[in-house]
Amino acid sequence: MNxxxxxxxxxxxDILIVAALFYRxxxxxxxxxxxxxxxxxxxxxxxxxxxxxxxxxxxxxIVDSLKTVWVIAFVILFQPELRHxxxxxxxxxxxxxxxxxxxxxxxxxxxxxxxxxxxxxxxxLLVMERNVGLRNFVETGxxxxxxxxxxxxxTIFSPGSPLHDGAVIIREExxxxxxxxxxxSANPLTAISLGTRHRAAIGLSEExxxxxxVVSEQSGSISVxxxxxxxxxxxxxxLRSELSRIFRLRPEDEPAAAPESGTAATTTGAEKAAG
Numbered sequence: 244m245n246x247x248x249x250x251x252x253x254x255x256x257d258i259l260i261v262a263a264l265f266y267r268x269x270x271x272x273x274x275x276x277x278x279x280x281x282x283x284x285x286x287x288x289x290x291x292x293x294x295x296x297x298x299x300x301x302x303x304x305i306v307d308s309l310k311t312v313w314v315i316a317f318v319i320l321f322q323p324e325l326r327h328x329x330x331x332x333x334x335x336x337x338x339x340x341x342x343x344x345x346x347x348x349x350x351x352x353x354x355x356x357x358x359x360x361x362x363x364x365x366x367x368l369l370v371m372e373r374n375v376g377l378r379n380f381v382e383t384g385x386x387x388x389x390x391x392x393x394x395x396x397x398t399i400f401s402p403g404s405p406l407h408d409g410a411v412i413i414r415e416e417x418x419x420x421x422x423x424x425x426x427x428s429a430n431p432l433t434a435i436s437l438g439t440r441h442r443a444a445i446g447l448s449e450e451x452x453x454x455x456x457v458v459s460e461q462s463g464s465i466s467v468x469x470x471x472x473x474x475x476x477x478x479x480x481x482l483r484s485e486l487s488r489i490f491r492l493r494p495e496d497e498p499a500a501a502p503e504s505g506t507a508a509t510t511t512g513a514e515k516a517a518g
Contacts (some may be wrong), residue, residue: 284317349391349416350490354483356396357456357465366460367400368410368440370425373490375451377419381412384423391418400458410443410455426450430471437473444468454489456482 268281287306294302353369360367370377385406389395391413399421400407409422425443433442444455448468455468466475467485474485 284313349413350483350486352391352393353396353413353456354479354486356393357458357482358479359393359397360400360458361463361465364460364463365397365400365402365407365458366440367396367456367458368425368443369396369456370410370412370423370447371454371456371486371490372412372414372419373452373454375453377412377414377451377453380410380423380425380447381420384409384412384420386420387411387418389418391416410447425455441466441468441473445471445473448472454486456486 287309290302291306293299294306353371357367357369370380387399395418396411398404399411399418406421410425411421412419412423426446427439427442428446428449430445430449433445437445438459438461440457440459444457444466445468447453448455449471452470457466457468458464459466464475465477465482466473467477467482467489468474469485469489474481477485
């Protein structure tokens, strides 16, 4: 391989990386006020190029004087977008295994909300996303994009709330959407006594690796569905332990989902404690 071809390959890779970075930046600022600021910065760059081409001394002097502060101004203006981009980069599945402890603060808020809902006997269906994306189900509901708090979850599932029907989907530290539609379990051996929320929880757990929490409207009992198995009648401590166990699992250690042709597995909190 001669130096010319090597330089050509490097040039192509360089262009692709720059194009990817610009594309990512545009997707981050699209639909925000930062998009207008980005257009303003681009305009200043164009003005600088034009000033150099036509040798406009005064304009060139102004643009050259601004060069020293452009980097600082860029960081200040786009601080939220830069933080969001770095956070998303750190949340990719390649780095998630190093940060598994970070999600346990959210579990506390979820457990507190579930306990409150169970005491009030307000039906609830909460989906906690793990490695398998749930974008298709998010699109069936109403976008929320708010930080997870027990108070917000309790408000969403209050009977008077327009979003209390359907499921809430939680991704990392955010409530992504509410009133989402989940697939019902297709397993014919699922217990007839189970209601729609429990069937939907089992159905999604058969298709994904999400942890789905159900609060019964009739009894106030708490259940967790994971990998096709429904753990029923859990108390607060058992719920916290089960969620902690699920979110500590690595992909290679996870059990396979329950087969559709087999018996729908269910277990109770007492059985888990005895086991």
